[in-house]
Amino acid sequence: MTATATEEARRGRKRWQRYSSRTFYLFVSPWVLGFALLTALPLGYAFAISLTNFNGTSSQWRWVGLGNYVEFLSDTDAITSLVRTLAFTAIAVPIMVAGGLGLAVLLNRRLKLVGLFRTVFFLPSVVPVVAAAIMWKLIFNRDAGILNAILEKISIGPIAWLVDPNAFYALIILILWGLGGGMVIMLAALQGVPAELEEAAVLDGANRWHVLRHIIVPMISPVIFFQVVTGIIFTFQIVIQPLLLAHSREVGQVTHVPQSTHLYMVQVYEEYFANNRYGYGSAMLWVFFVVILIITLIMLRSSRLWVHYEVDSEAER
Amino acid sequence: MPQPPHHTQLSRRRFLTSSALVAGSALTAPLLGACNAGTESGDGKTVLTIMYKNNELTKEQIADFEAKNPDIRISFIEHDGTRLNAMLASNEPPDLVRAPAVGSARTNAQGLATDLDPYLAKSSVLKKEHLLPVNDSFRWDGKRIGHGPYYGIIKDWSQDATLWYNRALFEQAGIQPLSTAEPISYDELLEIATKLTKKSGGKTEAYGLGVEWAWNLFAPISTMILQQGGEVYNTDLTKTDMTTPQALRALKWYVDFAKAGVGPTSLDPAPDGADLSLFLAKRMAITQDGYWYGGNFVKESDEIKNNIAMAPAPVMGDKRISPTYAGWGAYIPAKAKHKDEAWRFMEYYMAGPPSEDRAKGGWGIPALKSQLSLMPQELPYQKQVFETQQAELQHAGQLPDSPYIGGATAWDPVLDKHLQRAIKNEVTVEAAGKAITDEINELLRQGKDQIG
Numbered sequence: 001m002t003a004t005a006t007e008e009a010r011r012g013r014k015r016w017q018r019y020s021s022r023t024f025y026l027f028v029s030p031w032v033l034g035f036a037l038l039t040a041l042p043l044g045y046a047f048a049i050s051l052t053n054f055n056g057t058s059s060q061w062r063w064v065g066l067g068n069y070v071e072f073l074s075d076t077d078a079i080t081s082l083v084r085t086l087a088f089t090a091i092a093v094p095i096m097v098a099g100g101l102g103l104a105v106l107l108n109r110r111l112k113l114v115g116l117f118r119t120v121f122f123l124p125s126v127v128p129v130v131a132a133a134i135m136w137k138l139i140f141n142r143d144a145g146i147l148n149a150i151l152e153k154i155s156i157g158p159i160a161w162l163v164d165p166n167a168f169y170a171l172i173i174l175i176l177w178g179l180g181g182g183m184v185i186m187l188a189a190l191q192g193v194p195a196e197l198e199e200a201a202v203l204d205g206a207n208r209w210h211v212l213r214h215i216i217v218p219m220i221s222p223v224i225f226f227q228v229v230t231g232i233i234f235t236f237q238i239v240i241q242p243l244l245l246a247h248s249r250e251v252g253q254v255t256h257v258p259q260s261t262h263l264y265m266v267q268v269y270e271e272y273f274a275n276n277r278y279g280y281g282s283a284m285l286w287v288f289f290v291v292i293l294i295i296t297l298i299m300l301r302s303s304r305l306w307v308h309y310e311v312d313s314e315a316e317r
Numbered sequence: 318m319p320q321p322p323h324h325t326q327l328s329r330r331r332f333l334t335s336s337a338l339v340a341g342s343a344l345t346a347p348l349l350g351a352c353n354a355g356t357e358s359g360d361g362k363t364v365l366t367i368m369y370k371n372n373e374l375t376k377e378q379i380a381d382f383e384a385k386n387p388d389i390r391i392s393f394i395e396h397d398g399t400r401l402n403a404m405l406a407s408n409e410p411p412d413l414v415r416a417p418a419v420g421s422a423r424t425n426a427q428g429l430a431t432d433l434d435p436y437l438a439k440s441s442v443l444k445k446e447h448l449l450p451v452n453d454s455f456r457w458d459g460k461r462i463g464h465g466p467y468y469g470i471i472k473d474w475s476q477d478a479t480l481w482y483n484r485a486l487f488e489q490a491g492i493q494p495l496s497t498a499e500p501i502s503y504d505e506l507l508e509i510a511t512k513l514t515k516k517s518g519g520k521t522e523a524y525g526l527g528v529e530w531a532w533n534l535f536a537p538i539s540t541m542i543l544q545q546g547g548e549v550y551n552t553d554l555t556k557t558d559m560t561t562p563q564a565l566r567a568l569k570w571y572v573d574f575a576k577a578g579v580g581p582t583s584l585d586p587a588p589d590g591a592d593l594s595l596f597l598a599k600r601m602a603i604t605q606d607g608y609w610y611g612g613n614f615v616k617e618s619d620e621i622k623n624n625i626a627m628a629p630a631p632v633m634g635d636k637r638i639s640p641t642y643a644g645w646g647a648y649i650p651a652k653a654k655h656k657d658e659a660w661r662f663m664e665y666y667m668a669g670p671p672s673e674d675r676a677k678g679g680w681g682i683p684a685l686k687s688q689l690s691l692m693p694q695e696l697p698y699q700k701q702v703f704e705t706q707q708a709e710l711q712h713a714g715q716l717p718d719s720p721y722i723g724g725a726t727a728w729d730p731v732l733d734k735h736l737q738r739a740i741k742n743e744v745t746v747e748a749a750g751k752a753i754t755d756e757i758n759e760l761l762r763q764g765k766d767q768i769g
Contacts, residue, residue, distance in 0.1 A: 053767050055764075142585070158519045160585070247531045247586030247587065256586070
């Protein structure tokens, strides 16, 4: 009798294991398939192309081994655009994250019409990037743009926003236009901060800055970390905005992108579609993939120093 | 909790194997499907895949062709260079593709287009003797353009260095309008443009001259070099030299033009990247555009129509050359599945009703000799333009085309980058010419390496 019960319990555990594993694989399979088809396969294909001199159309390509990677090391245009992209990211991401947090703090209050303000600040982030870029191109126009018209009232300008070196700042302003997306995520995080913690700090004499610095920021640091990592990846991959802001007759024309906004992905785009160097362009993408991977790993490593999780990792073990 | 009676645990290895099989099937299915795609529709008609622009090939024209060719159904694809490359690379190209004659050497050298000579020989409506010489840019003899078989036919074209101007702005500035018969020199043109430019408080109220900087730099600079008797490429089209006196003079003119601030450039961009809106707003006195530009004015106010005129292409040397910068038309890919049907469409589109409508519309010079008389002359400005254009035809030259580089698409980023540096006085024009030479020669070397 006891042996039968034990056997039955063993079978039950086995059935549960089967059910759990089957359910697990069933649920992850769409992602795994998507990853295999849409990420791993193109990555592998791009790597294979990066070892050739393929021009996108000709069947007369040949293997060049690591030649494209070696060429990259002495390609001053590519290296310069990489450094420029790092600089752009170093400036844009802190502003994006701080701006999103600042707006979220401002709108995380019980005020009249706060819903309206949240909507107004969020709306630009849902405007399609092409529409936003074209709108800003008109706003930035030196002779007829509204920005210079306003600045003129206070005796500034006219400023040629869309040419070097100002195009760099114009691009940052365009990127900040979509700040509302980050603001919403920050707002959600702020609303998860227990009010009693803030109240206790205030009772202990903390001012607003102290509360923000020592209570709110540590509490929402995982979300800030997420915003920083995704922000870095987003700014690294910027390509369409510089193309749209440039002096061009049609979307996608890389010819007249100012040097200051000639970011790494613009350089890749030029190699692919202006120079028809699919092999070299693919090698540049792989180099960039590695750079992003390294920076993300550094970010993950550094997160131990400043990101605070409510569940202690040691205790979790 | 479900408890199936006999069920083996799904191992990680089995799961990954199954995933790979599913992924493989998912990939293979469309590829296999593509092998048969676009050949025959359910009703037994041949499906002809055409990659074109929807404002140049209308639904009405497609319907008309299908009505006249009941055995063919057209599958229209909007022109997309990236998609075309993918289709060509996978040996699944469209049956007919929109393309410019200028720059076709690269396509033809790679064997991507069909030799149209046998079709031209058999056709009763589209024959070699019907074609204007501009179609020679679509010819390729294995070494250079202009000779050998035709690999494409031009739809319509323009001599893109001609000048359009607004007489009213000349009168306001007290300047004699440009001659509609005799070409002006580039130096005189820059001088007049400077006088026509109006500036105020750091802003430009009216530009004297637009050269469509964002559209093309390679073609006009090449034209200037040819007009001086120079060459853009060496004889085997594998090298360029932009440090020759002719090339440097052309580059210098562009630098002087930009420094004078008389027209939009990359350092003083036009709001929408083109001259038209400024020209129509009377904020630009002269714009360098081809015959096709006249199509823009038909529906404009009388004030515009009564004041515009077209002048011959300016010159920079002894040779009066006024080439087309593009010459848009079409070719039949070498791997197209329905070449005969594509040729029937080519006959319809290049020599049938659409071509006549285009010729009458004034949006380009027809590519067939027989249709030149159809060019519009109803409006006063159209009469003047017709006369100037007829004389200009005598000077239509041919731009150089190397199979080892993608024409203006590859040249323009390099030209623009180094011209900007010269304009900003970061380098001399000579240094810019040297840098352009080095970069383009490297691209030519890579192109030669790719094509062989």
